Every structure is written in structure tokens, then in C-alpha cells.
Amino acid sequence: MHFAWTVKHKPKSLAEIIGNQEAIKTLERWLRSWEGGIPQQRAVFLHGPPGVGKTSAIEVLANDLGMELVEKNASDYRTEEKIRRFAGSASQYGGFSGRKRVILLDEMDGIHGTVDRGAIPTITKIIKNTRCPIVLIANDFWNKKFVSFRDKKRYLVIEFKKPRTSELLSHLKRIVARESVDADEESLKFIVQRSEGDVRSAVNDLQALAQGKMKLTYDDVSWLAYRDRKDVIFTVLRQVLYGKTCREAKQAANNADVNLDMLFEWIYENAPYHFNVPSELVDAMEALAIANLYSGRIRRTRNWKLLRYMFDHMTAGVAMTREKSKPSGWIPFRFPQKIRSLSTSRAERAKKRGIGQKIKRRMHVSVATAQKDVLPYVKVIFENDSQMAAGLTEWFSFGEEEVEYIAGGKRRTKAILKLITK
Amino acid sequence: MSFEMWAEKYRPKSLAQMVDQKQIVERLASFAKSRNIPHCIFAGPPGTGKTTAALCLARDLYGDVFREHLMELNASDERGINVVRETVKTFARVRTLGEIPFKILILDEADNMTRDAQQALRRTMERYTRTCRFILIANYSGKIIEPIQSRCAPFRFSYLPRQEQDLYLKRVASGENITLQEDGLNAIFDVCEGDLRKAINSLQAAASLGKPVDSEIVYSVVGRANPADVHSLIKTAMEGNFVEARKKLREMIIKYGVAGSDIIKQIHTELFRIDIPENMKTKLAIVVGEVDFRLGEGADEEVQLSALLANLVEAGYQLKGG
Numbered sequence: 001m002h003f004a005w006t007v008k009h010k011p012k013s014l015a016e017i018i019g020n021q022e023a024i025k026t027l028e029r030w031l032r033s034w035e036g037g038i039p040q041q042r043a044v045f046l047h048g049p050p051g052v053g054k055t056s057a058i059e060v061l062a063n064d065l066g067m068e069l070v071e072k073n074a075s076d077y078r079t080e081e082k083i084r085r086f087a088g089s090a091s092q093y094g095g096f097s098g099r100k101r102v103i104l105l106d107e108m109d110g111i112h113g114t115v116d117r118g119a120i121p122t123i124t125k126i127i128k129n130t131r132c133p134i135v136l137i138a139n140d141f142w143n144k145k146f147v148s149f150r151d152k153k154r155y156l157v158i159e160f161k162k163p164r165t166s167e168l169l170s171h172l173k174r175i176v177a178r179e180s181v182d183a184d185e186e187s188l189k190f191i192v193q194r195s196e197g198d199v200r201s202a203v204n205d206l207q208a209l210a211q212g213k214m215k216l217t218y219d220d221v222s223w224l225a226y227r228d229r230k231d232v233i234f235t236v237l238r239q240v241l242y243g244k245t246c247r248e249a250k251q252a253a254n255n256a257d258v259n260l261d262m263l264f265e266w267i268y269e270n271a272p273y274h275f276n277v278p279s280e281l282v283d284a285m286e287a288l289a290i291a292n293l294y295s296g297r298i299r300r301t302r303n304w305k306l307l308r309y310m311f312d313h314m315t316a317g318v319a320m321t322r323e324k325s326k327p328s329g330w331i332p333f334r335f336p337q338k339i340r341s342l343s344t345s346r347a348e349r350a351k352k353r354g355i356g357q358k359i360k361r362r363m364h365v366s367v368a369t370a371q372k373d374v375l376p377y378v379k380v381i382f383e384n385d386s387q388m389a390a391g392l393t394e395w396f397s398f399g400e401e402e403v404e405y406i407a408g409g410k411r412r413t414k415a416i417l418k419l420i421t422k
Numbered sequence: 423m424s425f426e427m428w429a430e431k432y433r434p435k436s437l438a439q440m441v442d443q444k445q446i447v448e449r450l451a452s453f454a455k456s457r458n459i460p461h462c463i464f465a466g467p468p469g470t471g472k473t474t475a476a477l478c479l480a481r482d483l484y485g486d487v488f489r490e491h492l493m494e495l496n497a498s499d500e501r502g503i504n505v506v507r508e509t510v511k512t513f514a515r516v517r518t519l520g521e522i523p524f525k526i527l528i529l530d531e532a533d534n535m536t537r538d539a540q541q542a543l544r545r546t547m548e549r550y551t552r553t554c555r556f557i558l559i560a561n562y563s564g565k566i567i568e569p570i571q572s573r574c575a576p577f578r579f580s581y582l583p584r585q586e587q588d589l590y591l592k593r594v595a596s597g598e599n600i601t602l603q604e605d606g607l608n609a610i611f612d613v614c615e616g617d618l619r620k621a622i623n624s625l626q627a628a629a630s631l632g633k634p635v636d637s638e639i640v641y642s643v644v645g646r647a648n649p650a651d652v653h654s655l656i657k658t659a660m661e662g663n664f665v666e667a668r669k670k671l672r673e674m675i676i677k678y679g680v681a682g683s684d685i686i687k688q689i690h691t692e693l694f695r696i697d698i699p700e701n702m703k704t705k706l707a708i709v710v711g712e713v714d715f716r717l718g719e720g721a722d723e724e725v726q727l728s729a730l731l732a733n734l735v736e737a738g739y740q741l742k743g744g
Contacts, residue, residue, distance in 0.1 A: 268725060272664050278736040281664060289716070289729035296721045337672065363430055364473045366498035366531050372678065373468070376647035377623035385630035391425015
């Protein structure tokens with residue numbers, strides 16, 4: 001039986017919650033203030049984007065302070081009557097075990113402003129008379145329906161922010177360590193980047209990719225963006241590349257719920273492998289070029305009506321190219337390299353930029369010119385003449401990593417660096 | 423051999439040392455002599471001595487302490503309007519101590535500045551003329567706005583003629599004690615066409631192989647050092663290997679950051695050099711022109727150029743009698 005990692009690795013103490021330290025401290029101070037009697041602010045409103053630890057924070061705190069957490073999703077209890085039945089009584093009496101009680105109304109966003117009319121006034125009324133702390137949680141505090149909670153005298157409002165990427169990264173590292181998965185830094189970074197600060201989705205993604213594996217590499221995760229979509233895309237691809245009629249090709253793409261730009265990249269990547277007659281290759285690539293032309297025009301003019309032409313050419317246009325081409329054997333579909341090379345070369349580009357800046361300092365050229373017109377020659381020198389490379393390393397003051405990038409290998413780098421120390 | 427970039431080591435230190443651009447150098451020398459210069463635009467292709475001339479002029483004016491009176495900015499790296507507003511203004515308005523009452527600001531690759539930044543620059547130039555003179559360096563003076571052009575003395579640099587490039591390279595070769603063969607010189611001129619920075623870099627890279635520099639070494643080095651090696655791109659496509667050609671193209675664009683417009687320009691040049699039937703050249707040129715036009719329209723470089731590669735595949739196939 002597998003647990004969801006989001007549950008299994010849920011924070012168990014304050015130290016394990018990532019980010020939002022200030023917010024949590026404020027929340028704790030407020031909860032403790034109840035020990036000295038009922039404070040003026042009887043409810044706290046926690047808000048912030050999904051998956052940043054709002055619910056986790058209150059759960060951990062309640063546990064730490066020995067309080068009983070009575071937790072309900074407000075979206076399950078929309079009507080006035082239900083809320084009153086649940087929260088009203090709970091707010092008046094102590095817990096069964098005699099412990100202090102905290103009431104949590106989570107997912108307040110689910111309350112509908114007009115349909116659930118009466119829900120919010122009921123909640124505010126309950127808060128007015130409550131004898132135990134009430135915690136409200138929602139993503140969008142500034143929504144009109146929550147306007148009555150903006151009264152600072154009655155409600156304490158605490159914002160939760162997205163954790164820093166470095167914090168989220170170390171959180172994932174902790175999890176893979178506990179799960180004994182050997183994950184490389186790049187792969188975790190990719191997951192972090194994709195999650196956009198949503199801890200929950202990052203952990204879900206990590207589990208989807210890493211569970212049951214010994215190793216996790218970048219190649220394993222770059223598919224992530226297309227998870228659940230792979231089969232869909234393969235089917236569409238087959239019909240676009242081998243469809244017999246325009247209708248067939250267009251419908252396949254139409255029925256599949258995939259992003260059009262993404263689908264374009266898949267077709268563009270794979271088409272050349274499936275047309276082996278040169279004249280047909282020309283036509284297929286031209287159809288894609290025209291589709292791309294429309295895509296540019298749409299972006300520029302915001303005339304979305306043109307989308308149908310982009311669609312025509314990238315699907316039917318490609319399919320109708322086929323006359324004689326009959327590729328033999330099974331040709332595997334390939335992941336769009338363009339997307340992969342863009343993301344893998346990001347780190348490389350940063351390194352190259354640093355080198356460019358050092359060349360600029362010495363040679364009176366722009367960073368771009370340094371990269372384009374000088375670096376390639378420096379590279380040739382580094383690959384051939386360690387002595388000269390060592391001299392240039394000092395002259396440019398390149399760092400070790402930069403030398404390795406330029407020389408293109410660890411052994412070569414060692415040889416060069418050894419000559420410097422002499 | 424010494425261990426720095428030869429292009430720097432052998433960069434002339436004063437106008438008197440410059441071998442090329444005779445007329446320009448003469449006029450600049452007369453500025454130095456009269457201890458006064460106007461705002462200038464140095465325009466011309468890369469590697470023809472624009473930056474060198476500006477640095478030499480500054481050194482001739484101020485002597486060895488020229489760095490104290492000089493600021494070098496590269497518009498490609500700092501092209502925003504804020505740079506003009508802040509950095510340039512701060513430098514330009516403060517008077518310098520010394521017998522020459524103005525400083526010099528060298529603005530390299532000025533044609534990469536936005537129009538807004540140029541407008542701001544124009545006002546700064548006007549306001550602080552007394553305390554600062556500007557030397558704008560550009561590949562194309564046409565990309566500099568009219569009002570700035572009209573405030574500057576224009577100097578047009580051109581590619582070095584063969585003799586002068588050879589002279590220079592021989593000087594470097596003997597200074598570095600390397601053997602530079604005649605066919606090596608030919609090859610360098612063939613690929614660098616008067617771009618002296620490229621020529622010296624090629625020579626140094628070729629020398630790193632530790633053998634006498636001949637044409638074979640030059641071509642192999644330049645081929646490796648030139649990410650926009652359209653020759654091998656065209657060859658790969660015409661041999662029928664579309665996927666490999668597209669991979670090369672992708673590397674040029676993504677890894678080396680070569681602009682699609684540069685690639686298409688070079689393909690166009692190369693197309694008329696390679697050994698294919700004449701009518702095929704003109705037919706392919708139609709496709710090249712169309713792709714160039716589409717790139718101007720903002721279409722994706724790789725996708726459009728790939729369509730061109732497919733045409734080259736077909737051309738190669740027809741040549742083989744397909």
C-alpha cells in the first residue's frame with residue numbers, strides 16, 4: 001500500500017514547514033493569546049496560493065499546543081443551516097477530552113457569493129460569539145465575497161507566500177533521501193521550477209516520477225510536462241502523419257485535448273522521420289513552416305481567427321503530403337528536442353555568459369561578440385595547447401568550472417590547471 | 423609564444439602604429455595634435471580597427487593616464503535607456519582635471535541602442551559637449567538616428583586590403599616565433615576577408631596545434647571555431663541527411679546563439695559558391711529569399727530554415743539523378 005507522499009511527508013513539526021516563518025510565528029502568538037482569555041480578534045484568516053502550507057501550519061501548531069482541531073471544508077458545508085449546526089455548537093463547548101479546541105474552516109473559496117448567500121454572514125455571526133479560536137483559510141482573500149473579513153479589529157489576516165525555490169528544493173531533497181532515491185540536482189530543480197512554488201504539486205510530481213526508482217535523472221523528469229498526455233499525443237501523431245483524408249488528420253488533433261503549440265513541436269520533431277521521399281519532405285516541412293507563419297501572425301495581431309489556418313497546415317497540410325513515402329519498420333516517436341535543448345542549455349548559457357563577460361573585460365568587445373567571435377577560437381586553443389590555455393586562463397582569470405566548459409573535459413582541465421600552479 | 427590573446431597583445435597603442443585606414447588615421451592624428459575632437463561616429467564592418475582607433479586616439483590625447491579620462495560602454499550589453507540616463511550622464515557631466523577640458527566616452531555597438539535610448543543620448547551629447555566628447559562605434563551608421571548623425575563627424579572604416587592584413591599577420595607570426603606558410607595566409611584571407619580580429623584569432627588558434635600554419639590547419643580550425651559553419655550545414659543536407667542537418671542548425675541557433683538572419687545571409691552567399699548547376703542556384707535562391715522574408719516577419723528561425731534544408735535535401739537528391 002502506497003501512501004501519497006504529500007501525506008507521508010507532511011510536516012510533523014514547525015521546523016519541517018518550509019518558508020513563511022513570520023506568518024507562522026504570528027499565527028502561533030495569536031493561538032497562545034487565547035490562554036489568557038478571549039482576544040478581540042476571535043478569528044484568523046489565512047490566505048495565499050495553493051500548496052504553500054496554510055493548512056499544514058495550523059495542523060502542526062494545534063498539535064504542538066495540545067489543541068483539538070475540528071476541521072471542516074467550508075465548501076462541504078455551504079448553507080447557513082449546516083454551518084450553524086457544525087460550527088455553532090462546536091464553538092460553544094470545549095472538546096470531549098477536555099482539550100482546547102480550534103475550529104478550522106478550510107477552502108473558503110468554495111463558498112459561492114450569491115448561491116450560498118447567508119453563509120458568510122452566518123460565519124461572521126458565529127465568530128462574534130465564539131469561545132474558541134476559528135481559523136479560516138482561502139486562496140483569494142481579496143475576493144469581494146470576503147469583504148466583511150477585512151475588518152482588522154475582528155479578524156487577524158495572515159498572508160502565506162510561496163516558498164523560495166531553494167527552500168522547496170531542499171524539501172524535495174529531504175524526501176528523496178528518506179525514500180532512498182538517488183536524484184540528481186537538475187531533475188529536482190526541474191520539478192521545483194514547474195511547481196511554481198506549489199509544494200503539494202511538487203511533491204506529487206516527485207512521487208509520480210521517483211517512486212520505486214533507485215535513480216532519478218533529468219531525462220526521467222523532462223517528460224513530466226507531458227505526463228498523462230503521452231498516449232494521447234502518440235495517437236494524434238500517427239493520425240496526422242499517416243491520415244488519408246484532411247478530415248481524419250484534423251479530427252484526430254481536434255479531439256485530443258493537447259496544447260496546439262506543443263502538438264506543433266511534436267509534429268515538427270517527428271515528421272522528417274516519416275517522409276522518406278525528398279519532394280514529400282519538402283512539402284511537409286513547408287506545411288509546417290506555413291503553420292508557423294500563421295502562429296507568428298496570430299501572436300502579432302492577436303487575431304485568433306487565424307488559428308484555424310495554423311491548425312489546417314500543421315495537421316491536414318502535413319498528412320496530405322504523403323504520396324509514395326512508406327517508411328519501413330517501426331519508427332519510434334521522439335520527444336521534441338527543441339524543448340529539451342532549450343531547457344538543458346539554460347545552465348550552459350549562464351556559464352557561457354560568465355565567460356563572455358571575462359572576455360569582454362579584456363578584449364573591448366560586447367558579451368555577445370565575445371561569445372560568438374572570440375570564445376570559439378579560445379576553445380580550439382584550450383583543446384590543443386595546454387600551455388597556452390594555462391596562460392590564457394590566468395590572463396582572463398577563468399575559474400575552474402569555466403576552464404572545464406571551454407576545454408570540454410575533465411582530463412584536459414586537470415592538465416591545464418596543473419600547468420598554472422607551477 | 424606568449425600567453426595572452428594576440429589580438430590584444432598586438433593591438434596598436436597609438437595612431438602612429440595603425441597600419442590600415444590611412445585617411446582616417448591621418449585625420450584623427452590631426453585631432454590629437456590640436457588637442458580637440460568633435461563627437462565622432464566610427465562606422466564599418468567588424469575587425470577593421472574602429473575600437474582600436476578610438477582607444478589610440480584617447481591614448482594619444484591623454485598619454486598613459488588615458489583610462490582616467492575615458493569610459494567604454496558597450497551598447498549591446500547595456501542598451502537600455504536607463505544606462506544613458508544614469509551612467510552616461512553621470513560620467514559626461516563631471517569636468518575632468520587636466521589640460522584637456524573634456525573626457526571621452528566610447529559607445530561601442532551603438533547601432534544596438536533602442537531609438538528611445540538614442541534620443542536620450544542626443545540630449546546628453548548636446549548638454550555636456552563641453553565636458554565630454556562621444557565616439558559612437560557601429561557596424562551600420564544607418565541605424566543611428568539622424569539628429570545624432572548630424573552632430574558627429576563620420577568616419578567610414580572598410581575591410582583591410584589583402585596586403586595590409588598579410589603584413590599584420592606576418593608581424594604577429596614573427597613576434598610569436600611561429601611558421602606561417604603562404605597558403606596559410608591565403609586561407610586566412612579567404613575566410614576572414616579583411617576582418618583582422620578574426621584573422622588574428624584564427625592564426626592563434628591554428629598555432630595552438632603546434633605545427634606550421636598552412637591552409638589545411640587554418641580551414642580545420644576555422645571550421646571548428648565557426649559555429650555558423652553553413653558550408654557543412656548545406657553539405658549535410660545535400661547528402662540527404664535532413665535530421666542531422668536540422669540538428670546542426672539547432673545547435674547554431676540555440677547553443678551558439680547565431681541569429682537566423684546571419685545564417686540565411688551566409689547560406690545565400692555560400693549557395694552561389696558551391697558546385698551545383700547554375701539553374702539550381704537560382705531556384706534555391708527563391709526559397710532562400712522567401713525564408714529571409716518570413717524571418718523578417720517574425721516567424722520561427724528554426725522551423726523556417728528547416729523548410730529550406732528540406733529543399734536542399736531535394737536538390738541533392740535530384741543531383742544524384744533521383
